Amino acid sequence: MIKDVFGAGTETSSAVLEWAMTELLRHPTVMKKLQNEVRGILHGKQDITLDDLEKMQYLKAVIKETLRYHPPVPLIPREAGRDAKIMGYDIAAGTMVLVNALAIGWDPAFWDEPENFEPERFLNSSIDFNGLHLQYIPFGIGRRICPGIGFAKVLIELVLANLMQKFDWKLPDGAKGENLDTTGLRGLVIRRKNPLIAVATLCHS
Ligand code: HEM
Numbered sequence: 001m002i003k004d005v006f007g008a009g010t011e012t013s014s015a016v017l018e019w020a021m022t023e024l025l026r027h028p029t030v031m032k033k034l035q036n037e038v039r040g041i042l043h044g045k046q047d048i049t050l051d052d053l054e055k056m057q058y059l060k061a062v063i064k065e066t067l068r069y070h071p072p073v074p075l076i077p078r079e080a081g082r083d084a085k086i087m088g089y090d091i092a093a094g095t096m097v098l099v100n101a102l103a104i105g106w107d108p109a110f111w112d113e114p115e116n117f118e119p120e121r122f123l124n125s126s127i128d129f130n131g132l133h134l135q136y137i138p139f140g141i142g143r144r145i146c147p148g149i150g151f152a153k154v155l156i157e158l159v160l161a162n163l164m165q166k167f168d169w170k171l172p173d174g175a176k177g178e179n180l181d182t183t184g185l186r187g188l189v190i191r192r193k194n195p196l197i198a199v200a201t202l203c204h205s
Pocket of ligand 1: 012016
């Protein structure tokens, strides 16, 4: 049980951080805006507190957009409790159904230009991953919704805020962000196929 919960928490959270860094390297203006927010709120203070994180609205928007763009658990399994008809298909009780959270997060019926990585869409928006917004379900929905949401949220915010505050980032050998490979590896949790390699420079400001 402990092994299962540890696996569910570490693999997913590290995948989100790797995808967030990937998109920030692909979108330097987003990275700059995020660094300005984080550094502006901290004023050189090294230890980041929960109060500091509460103020970082753009940080939260970047993480939400990463979870929409690259949900680490794209398919959420369910078993049909009774016979049902969905979009003209007969689904017999007991059938395993896979809810495609990735397709829902990229559906143009719910999202403007879903193929654009744009954290701004989550600013001044009430859409959250608490299971109340059916168009956005990176942590699942209903009684089996991920019980680790609160932990994952703080963990990812804290790590990403530290990475933005303490380092400047670029790709090795002058590589351009827009050429960065974003292929995902197929599996239960989708993470990058090839590891992300980036150069960190200590920020002294
Ligand atoms: C960004 C990080 C994470 C994502 C995207 C994520 C996503 C998910 C998803 C989609 C499910 C299935 C929900 C459903 O069936 O409706 C799930 C279940 C679960 N998650 Fe997470 N998770 C994350 C982090 C964590 C953490 C940090 C923990 C524990 C500390 C955790 C523990 C679990 C457990 C135990 C379940 C199974 C719950 C059940 O079946 O009743 N997860 N997670």
